[in-house]
Amino acid sequence: MILLSLKNLVKSFGGLAAVAGVSLEVNRGDVVGLIGPNGAGKTTVFNLVTGAIPPDDGNIFFDGRNLAGLAPHQIVRLGLARTYQTIRLFPKISVLENVLCGCHCRMRSGVLSSFFRLPAQRREERSALDRAMEELEFVGIADKRRLAAGGLAYGDQRRLEIARALASEPKLLVLDEPAGGMNEQETMELRGLIAAILARDITVMLIEHDIGFVMRVSNRLAVMENGALIAEGPPGEIRRDPRVIEAYLGVDD
Amino acid sequence: MPGKIGLILAIPLFFALPWLGIGAYWNGVLNMVGLYAILALSLNVILGHAGMFHMGHAAFFAIGSYAAAILNTRYGWPIFATLPVAGAAAGLAAILVAAPIIHLRGDYLLMVTIGIVEIVRIALVNDVLGLTGGPNGIVGVGRPVLFGWRLTRPEHFFLLIWGTVGLSMLLFNRLEDSRFGRALKYIREDATAAEGMGVDTVRYKLAAFGIGAVWAGFAGVIYASQMRTISPASFSYWESVLLFMIVILGGSGNQWGVLLGSFLVIGLPELFRGLQDTRLLFFGAALMAMMIFRPQGLLPPRRRDYPLPERWGGKYR
Structure with a gap:
């Protein structure tokens, strides 16, 4: 096919x-x-x-x-997700937050549901965090989730880019x-x-x-x-x- | 944790200040600091979170202010009833003017936004639509009434303004810690990568402009009812520069930094009133020193740590 x-x-x-x-x-x-x-x-x-x-x-x-x-x-x-030839992570933000970027397109919460912390918004955040952690574990850098992405070793940055792309399903x-x-x-x-x-x-x-x-x-x-x-x-x-x-x-x- | 306890003690003390003998003058200064804080917090969404160089925020402040003043003086609307219209007018204006320029980067966007604030001010001076009263502005704006309580004295406005600061900080903090806030952060860090990872960058940039402007419109309503008289001179380019400065100096992206910036930029010069115009010289020198030695601002945002769901050993509530 x-x-x-x-x-x-x-x-x-x-x-x-x-x-x-x-x-x-x-x-x-x-x-x-x-x-x-x-x-x-x-x-x-x-x-x-x-x-x-x-x-x-x-x-x-x-x-x-x-x-x-x-x-x-x-x-x-x-x-259809990609990685870049010259790594294009968000270097100053955390590894986990980088992966959450991939989750973005599968989420739907907007401004108002965030202002009021609606239950649906919290459930969605929770499952996005879950998903992001799964992808980090999948590529083998879950323990580095708190670090700034730019501080990772080169090979790990490549893995992180893959995890971020995978998070977009x-x-x-x-x-x-x-x-x-x-x-x-x-x-x-x-x-x-x-x-x-x-x-x-x-x-x-x-x-x-x-x-x-x-x-x-x-x-x-x-x-x-x-x-x-x-x-x-x-x-x-x-x-x-x-x-x-x-x-x-x-x-x- | 000691920080949190300090905050819990400091907040009631702060709100009691007008009744602790600070006098009408300092009450007025604190009101002004608070009003700028609301505006700067709203600018922070655009400039701090999304990283868009927007130096025309006074334009949206003016639109909200005039919307409230016109509806109140001409059509007899109560002040608080004008809030939705003033906010919507400012937000809509922002999205309309931002849509064609949203793709501009850095300094280019900055220049166009300076143009926006000048266009709005000149339109107001020229009594656009015969509603704005020309250079003299609008006089006799009514007082707001909150659940039967009529706000007239500076200490009443102190509660209204600083209550709004608190509410803004709460809501914008929630916004920052959400899918929406993260999208803005990704755009600030690398708009191309954000788009390539599934973030609708154009939509989010426009939404940031809209939200910041709606909030500036709300601030305009408070301002109009506090001053009772508004004129184009209150919404000059210089006001936009001050707001820009507050956000950058305090630490763009960090609410506490923006709050600190409001005190420093608006409050501190009042302490040096005696020095007259030379205070601006010191102010300029201090800003230059900042940009050289601490360009990230006094309190830059910290990396956010996410509470994880339980299966990852965390405590996501």
Whole structure:
């Protein structure tokens, strides 16, 4: 069953075609790795999918809905959550409060129910706290809930970003270089975490430069070069694809 | 806990002050401090919590004040009956003027909001709609009546004003500790990330403006009935600057800081009346020193610690 489908996406910055007609499908239960050299347009694809920037042309369908014209917060509500390549936590506020941000879109209390502390508002707060703690425990940093997010070790900040995204109850989780800056131990733990996310019936799409990691964790790979998709398929096939080898290693003339 | 006990003792003592021989002058000063505190607490929602640089708060204060004065003097409404209309008028005006500028960041928003307060003041001077009385303003605003008790003396207004300060602090504290308040905090910290995590940033920014303005409108009602005469001169750009200063100096985002800021910015200069105009010089120097050595304000907000549900070993009530 197709969860996400990109149809002929185009995005240019000035004269540069960052994404030049990319079409891609992601099935429910997939872990799709998006790889390619620097500047190939991977992060632009992610920014288009999450609504951070609008496409010049083409369409994105998620869970049967066209995402055209939707603001990022509306897309999150539909069940598409992300993490950022350069970590974008709220550094000065606590770890727990960071995760509560993910809960926001699944809550409904407004100004008046907060002014008067209505029972429904208190119940909702309670279950949001519960949810946030569950996600912190899921990624393994529940004991650090009181600390300022900016004070966490790098690997923990990456986990916290994942916890915050998971708290929004996504169907699809989009990870932009989750292993970036991680040591070998942390990368190994991240593999376990992604497997656990998958076990929760959440589909994963990730950009990653660590080829060994992305080969092991993904069941499908999509390779980009100069804004175009040059190959797509299971990791075993991609590894032998001459165009991919050429894009990564170059060829002798 | 000793802090809490101190507070429980200090609050009744504070409310008894007008009857402890402080005199009419200092009673008046405290009333002014309280009125600015209400305004600054409402500005704190916009500037402190949501982090939007808004230096035109006097505009909404003016709208509330004039709404009350017009309804009272022309149509004979009792003062407290004008509260909903004055609040709604200020809130609506805020949302209307903020909607097209809400995407502006930092200094740019600041400049536009300065424009707003000037436009409102000039409109009032020019007797807009023939209702505002031009440069002379409106005279003869009635006294408020609360459950048959007619408020006339400064100590009556002391109770009304500081009671409202207390109520504002209670309500805004609850607001801060809620989904709404957190949304504003996320926006202040990183609006792009907040939007990317599911917060409707435009809506929440507008709502913050609206709530702050409604509250400023309420403060305007109290002000009009206390002064009995209002004129455009009371709602100048300088008032907006003072309010901005109170929030930043006290510690934007922290209510106790805002309260302290009100005492320092409004109350303290009264102590140095004798120095006449040079006091502004010292005031300016003190502000500069603050910005260099303690830019986060005197009492910056602390990281909030959440009580957890029982299954996590907490005591969420």
